[in-house]
Amino acid sequence: MSQNKSIARLSRRSVLKTILYTPPILMFGQGGLFADQDVRPLFEPRQIPRHRKIRTAVIGVYNRGAQVIGEFNRFQDQIEFVAFADVAFLEHDASVRGFAGVPCFQDYREMFEQLHEQIDAVIIATPDHAHFPQIVHSMLLGKHVYVEKPIAQNVYECRLLEKMAKGCPGVIVQMGNQGHSGSGTLQFREWVKAGLIQNVRKIDAWMTNSRRWHGWTDTSYPEAIPPVGFEWDVWLMRRPFRPYSEKLVDGNWRCWYEFGCGAMGDWGAHILDAIHRYYLNSAMPYEITTKLIGPSDLIYPQGSVITFRFRGENGRPPVELSWYDGQGNNPPAPSGVNGNLGNVGSLVYCEDFVVRGTSHGGHYRLLSGEKTRELQEAGRIPETPRPPSNHYQNFLNACQGIEPVSSPIAVAAPLTELLCLGCVGQRFGGTLRYDAASAEITNHPQANAMLKGPDVRDGWQVYDRPAVMKSKAAQIKAPEDVPWENLIDESLSQWVNPYEWGRAQAVNGEVHLTTDRSKWFLMTKKAYANFVFEGEILMPVNEGNSGFQFRSQMAKNRVWGYQAEVDTSDRKWSGGLYDEGRRMWFISPNRDQAGTPAQRDASIAEFRARAGDCFKQGQWNTYRIVCIGSHIQIYVNGILTTDIHDAMDLAGHIGIQHHGERGLVYKFRNLRIKDLGVGGELYYPHRENAAVAAIPSKMDGAIYEAENANRMNDAQVADNHTGYQGTGFVDFGGAGSFVEWDNVLADQAGEFTLTFRYAASDDRPCNLLVNGEQVGRIPFASTGNWTTWQTVDVKVQFRTGRNAVRVVAVGQGPNLDAMAVN
Structure with a gap:
């Protein structure tokens, strides 16, 4: 507990009650709990001894959350899961498969109120707009935080988090840009230190794969009714009320300006990470110019080119960094380079050569083989350091004082601010002039307002001050x-x-x-x-x-x-x-x-x-x-x-x-x-028409439901046979019909096991393609009928980052329920 004099005489429980229930204007006003001092966590964060496991809570356990839990669970000698929170827990006695007896909550605030003394660290794997309040809440209670990227959803939140970090120096915060702990990021750092990368005036970066919103034409928010039990009010958090829709949940929040950060926030954190940190020294641009393809007032454009202009400083010349997204919207290839640049990557234009980067901490290389040999012979290419741990273990090690955290707020917030500036550019287009010192766009009032994000809903403003917020359960009167x-x-x-x-x-x-x-x-x-x-x-x-x-x-x-x-x-x-x-x-x-x-x-x-x-x-x-x-x-x-x-x-x-x-x-x-x-959940007047809730997964690993696949051909989503998981399955058509997931993520290259759950009345083999290449055949042997479901395993090689998995029917295809990745 903090030894600050103003709270030294209070018991731990009394102090918790004070911070949870004191109106912020009293808490921070004259004579309040934090008067005459910087904001500090209520409890001093714990450095967990090496012999004791880190007691960890998770906020957001489905979709990406399930993958992150699986990654951390590889280090069972360091971590113990003690609580889970997710708005999609539809039953009051919900449980997470594989973690029997671990309490589950719909409202993360109630989790803290009941179990805060049993929690050392928090993993946050929720939509972008939810990161900021959940980080602030966790830090104020002295909990170490691992949060998926981006660390926030607008510039204002990034700046507040930087202020929080200064007041809570003992709280470990790691943003989940996994490649920051990768060998490629360390390689880039060493190349900059060695002077190999210098005098750069032009950088191109791109991610031109299909995105969820490509092809959307929405001019208003769609409206549906949440599944019975879904805690939509907590899902919305600080954002203005918007009706529930499948176009907002399960990763689709990324498509909307109010809730996500588009392709820039999703992939920029993995592609621009090393460049921004080690060459640009986390600097901010003074100008952002954006060309738009298919703009929208609500969702991210169908494509864009965003050019960030940075002033020269500390001997570095001025730099133009251009970001490209949208299908087929790749940057021009460097002189002398033929062929496809691929859908993900970066080009760093040095004085007499070009450096090619990928994503997720992948290695960098010179495009010229001849130049590479010349530099190697001259001994100018430094050896690439070996990372002491991967990104997940790095966080655990930091919590135990073994090594520094790799992507703290001091690194993550400026990178996220850059990404958020790109998002503002995608909303308005044209040229925006940015004063980083005051965090203002000086020539466009509407764009400047977007730096702070939408108006905050009543009751959620406490995090701006900052203070923790009562759960709904705590707001109900006795x-x-x-x-x-x-x-x-x-x-x-x-x-x-x-x-x-x-x-x-x-x-x-x-x-x-x-x-x-x-x-x-x-x-x-x-x-x-x-x-x-x-x-x-x-x-x-x-x-x-x-x-x-x-x-x-x-x-x-x-x-x-x-x-x-x-x-x-x-x-x-x-x-x-x-x-x-x-x-x-x-x-x-x-x-x-x-x-x-x-x-x-x-x-x-x-x-x-x-x-x-x-x-x-x-x-x-x-x-x-x-x-x-x-x-x-x-x-x-x-x-x-x-x-x-x-x-x-x-x-x-x-x-x-x-x-x-x-x-x-x-x-x-x-x-x-x-x-x-x-107090209770947000009320919808006609819940009897609500959608049927998804059936929990029966598989281990990162789950990719077939009905949510990114691409299908001659196949349709169905639910006319019982026994499936999720909300349905995919009924294949004839030969050539296929299902493809184009966003299967791997934190590092290597062998993975794909487990397919299916039903088939007779043998219905399919070809398996990974990243466009056929890697084998899935037998899909008869299960006897269409209501008997079985699984079949196939081993494949994945590259670091995004992978595409396509299942193609040889003749008549099966009913495909889901794929699990382990």
Whole structure:
């Protein structure tokens, strides 16, 4: 713990509570917790002894996160995973395969609140726009951080992180530009030190492969409904509200100016890394000129050429660095060079030769073989150092004091700032003049505003100050701290009847419901998310059927949503949970959604055993409904009848029901509620139309779902056979039909095992191509039918960085579910 005098007398838990719950204006104002001093972490970061494992939490465990976990898990003598957080954990009791018993959270803030003392380091593998708040939160709690590139999503965030780093010198932060620890980066450094690379005036760099947004024509944000349970509010974080869409998740966030950094942020960190660090000395350009191909106000262009101009300094002449992206948009080849430059690389134009670079820390070479021999004979080409560790182990070693971290904020933030300036250029085009000292674009107000990014949503501004932010769970009020609100008055002013029939009367503190037509509901005008509700009901003996609606929706002559059952019949289902107008009896008891008749009958028998006698005929019966987050509890006369987690609706109206029997009077009294605040997940009004959630992977390694492949030919995504993982599979056509993933990443060259999951009614072999070359044949032997899935392994060689894997049918192809890379 910090020894600062202002907090020396506070306990660790008291200090944590102070920083978590103190408004930032008080915390940093005069007399506040951090008055008269630089911002420091709440807890001194730990240097973990070599004999003890680094207790590590992961924020973002799917997609790239799964790959990063696999890379770190190779060093099990140094690392121990103690917590996982991901907005896509759809179940309250989610788990990560291979890590049984490790707690999982949807909200990373709740993870810290519950487990901060058990966490030494944090791995962040989330979308670009989420990096900054998660890094700040982790650093303030004294946690070491490994974060995927880029380290932030705009210039403003980069500058704040540099300020944070100065105030938290003991916190290790490593950006995940893996090549920075590679031998090629060290080689470039030695070439610069030896004077081999000098007097450079021109640099070209490019990544001209197909990107996700190529071909998109969106002029507005698409709109869909998140899968039930998906924590969209936390996914958005600081950004303005945008509706959920598959075009925003699973890596597609990279396409949008508000959420990602395009090809520049994705690949620039791997291609320009050594050049910016060791030749340009992390300098900033004074001018950025951009030519655009297919520009858009929302998504990155179909192609661009961005020219950064740097002033000469410290004996280095002025430099023009040009970045090319977009399919086929390669730079001109150097004089005397014939053939294709390839889709990824860099050219450094020295005085009398050109140096060719690749990406991800790959080696550099002179384009002229004759010049190479001349320099070798003269002893001017220095030996390339061998890296002491790869990028992942380098971070672990730094946490244990074994070696310095390779890509700290001092290196990563300036590189990311350069990339973000390129992103601004791609948005507006033309020439922008940049004052690096003040971090301002001086000739374009709109471009200057983009340096800070979109307006921050309410509640998320605390990270700018900087301070940590309460989780949603922490924002929900404790029931004992909230007074009861009475919902009944003489005019029933808090209620509305959405039907064209039905009558409600206030009679001596009671509400009497009757009808002359059919079933109807009296609903509260106000919607509630987290609450404790109580009410009493008196029903005719052995007649009628009623219920208390909650978190329900309404339209003209229609109500739908959760209902706490009031059952006067011998069925004895009072206190059960019915989904009115939707899933019906779906869980407690499960009559309508059970997988088999045996499961249905067992569920009904179990419910009757615990709750069958809770309801009292001819008496006032007291119902209590507690909803906090996805947790729903129903009590009848003090008996807990239903205790489940469900996230179909997380906010809505309270209601009381008349089932439609003419002449029967349903009576209610003592209707009251404790409103615990919204707190819970962002509410969508029609979650019943939500997409089906992806089925968790059944494979080990980095998973590439077939239905998400970048390219297909004569093949289509389908889900008409059960047993697949993800959201479906790819149904191949005839000979020549194919599926291709063009973004299979390898941190270093070598042998990898590809595991394909498939189904086939007979033998359906396919050819396997890696980086355009056929490397073998996948047998895809018969699995017997289309619902029996098997796996087959093939060993291949990958190069460092991006690889393309294509599966091509020889005749009729299989149903391909997924590929795993190990």
